[in-house]
Amino acid sequence: MNKDAIEYIINCMAASEANSEIQRIQTEHRLKLAEFWGISEGSKVLEIGCGQGDTTAVLAYLVGEKGLIHGIDIASPDYGAPITLEDSIHYLKESALGNQIKVQFETNILSPEVDFPKGYFDFVVLSHSSWYLHSFEELHDILMQLKKWGKTLCFAEWDTRIQTDEQVPHFLSVLIQAQYECFKNTSLSNVRTLFTPMDVKKIAEDAGWNVLKETTIYSPALQDGEWEIQHVLTDYSEELNAVSDMPSKFQNLLLSEIKLLDDAMRNSVIKPMSTFAFIAK
Template identity: 40%
Template sequence: MGDIDELLASMHLPKENEIQRIQSEHRLRLARLWEVEQGERILEIGCGQGDMTAALAYCVGPDGFVWGIDCASENYGEPETLGAARARLLSGPFAGRLWMDFDFDLARDFIRLRGEEFDRIVLSHSLWYMDSYETVSEISKICRLIGKKLSIAEWNPFAAKPEQTAHALAAFLQAVCGCFAPLEEANIRTIFVPDEIAEIVRFAGWRVERKGILSSQQLQDGMWEKENACELCPRMIERAQCMPDKLRRMLRAGICELEKMPAQAPLDVYWLSAC
């Protein structure tokens, strides 16, 4: 059995689940780029439904442990809620090497981590969910107090190929609309470019060891974010009370253009490792 088949089986998911196979393969690639080792004790911030949590648990082996936290409630998420995803993962062989806590705000609930120390802290595709630059900066500083290494992965918002344009436009539309009328179900609240991420990390006292760009062109996220933008952005524009009329018109024009675009490929992913 190959790594990905073994991981999917441990997640109680059929190996024929092509969407999950692609998502999990991407996360295994990230873990290898970060050089995650067996026996590590890891804190994952923004664990969501546990795709990265499970990949990390697979990599750390039976002697390691992964603690995933997320500020969303266990009832958030569809078609599978965060709570249901946790129950599924804990019903398999990863039960002894991972845990997931929800309604956990790192800045607010830091006292729960007092005395804890982690070999690595991971933020994988979770920065864009954050509400501000300042929030990510504060989280990076907190991580410095309790972690030996910091591993980050996030979309690079600039399309390197024409096929990635729809994903890029969908992300920017959601982020701008969210500045005026945020929706809880929106995936994108703040966009960070690679240089900003590296700057935040360094300012928090970390030293960037390695960084790079990962292309995972089979990922379905570009299509999903196009759908999200076309559904959510008109609602946010309608709700926005302080949005200038000129910006409102430009955003609506952007949505019209996005609807015409095929979401052929996702954006590339920027990753870094720091210590």
């Protein structure tokens, strides 16, 4: 791993001012993904679900000044904490990486108003963003759309195939959130649909993509597992109270899962799940 590259990238990011070590760990993980995908200098890249720009910054570094990163996110610019999406991306665009970055917020990739020339992008990227989608059908439709615009699909998401006991609490936290979502019509949650690696590969193939190469990347220092657990333990009462038609037996099941999660947080070592990634044409 190129430490100079990591330092260069995080110096361009707003989050590094608050906690450079967290940003360093997050950036190192995304650099592993981008190197696996083979993102090359001068490439045009469409990134779906760019968020605060963690992956965007890495992609911008790799494509260089002659490349382009076009980020699209359906979220509002004021979404996110402690730094909003708008503030984070503004900081990134004002940095040394800013010339090759364009970002659109509040934009639905499936909207008729969104269009690009056929095969315009060398790569289309969905990195740790698929669980924000509302359904299997939505992911399928997005991948169908991206097939028109991009030559290579680069995908990454948490790998639900647990490899160690230390990863179980992270998985349990996202499973609880995914179960809430079955009773919602709208949501701003981190996990709205849980896709397994097998689900995503099947959906991608049904959308016309041919998966050429896949891998599992483990970045044990990532903080996301603990963040998701803390989120669930803080918000579960509000989540349960917001749902009116959940059967009491199912609610009791969720409460039992939450007790297990609380016990794990108090008494177990917590590690993040691995990341499943693939390249498709």
